[in-house]
Amino acid sequence: MIQPTDIETLADRLSASANALHTQLMRAIRRGEARELTQQLFDNEIALRTQADSLYLDAAQLAALGLSDDTRQLLDLASRAAATVARIDRIKDLLDLSAELLTLAAAIAAGKPEHVIKPLEDLKHHLEAL
Template sequence: MSTAKQVEELADRLSACADSIHARVMQDIRRHAGGEVPESEQAAARALLDAEIELRQRANRLYADAAACIVSALGQPQQKLVQLTADAAARITQITRIGDGITLVARLLGLAAAAATGQVAPILVALERLKAQLDVVSAHAAPTAPAA
């Protein structure tokens, strides 16, 4: 994130993640075909929609503050950062456990907040946490082996 354009690219990816969150929540709601949605699913949907709004707000702040958010000492290739957020947006549609989804969204919010600080250490921690959560989501989405 050594240029304003790269900070804007991260903001674009965070916005794409927010789009994926919204699409996933709407898909889950439509799955009930106009019927009653259980209270636990309603609570989870509200939490995810709140997180979507916060993620969009943080992305918008990155757009506004792009020049001030440049982190030249990050040591991480921009493509790795962009790929992680792209993976997150894609994995949101594959989540099978609601807790995984909520934690993934929290990790994205953490990355957005860390990026806004412009400080290397919080960004690196946020990237590692995001990668770890993506690994958890992948493990839970993987098909289970048939019993012998």
């Protein structure tokens, strides 16, 4: 399983690559390299920095959620929900269950651990009832 520190390490390495690209970009500009080549180098530097920033955000969200300990339970619950959805016959149950899944997914995406617990418990109870 990927840990937040693994994501941070990847982001660190991408940032280091962007720093190296910046150094190379400055050298290329001083040497008078073609404008289109230096522009491409600059674009790559910016893309790497953007990607690294995004990964730092992902790592922070994972750490904030504390999913590393509960990930197995969450994955198992998601599998149970998928299997249950596949066999539900009543539209109301499908609507209720899918709404609970959407609420849980939104809470995880928001990176707010206090919003994950209730939808997770609601989903568990609904699955047990079905």
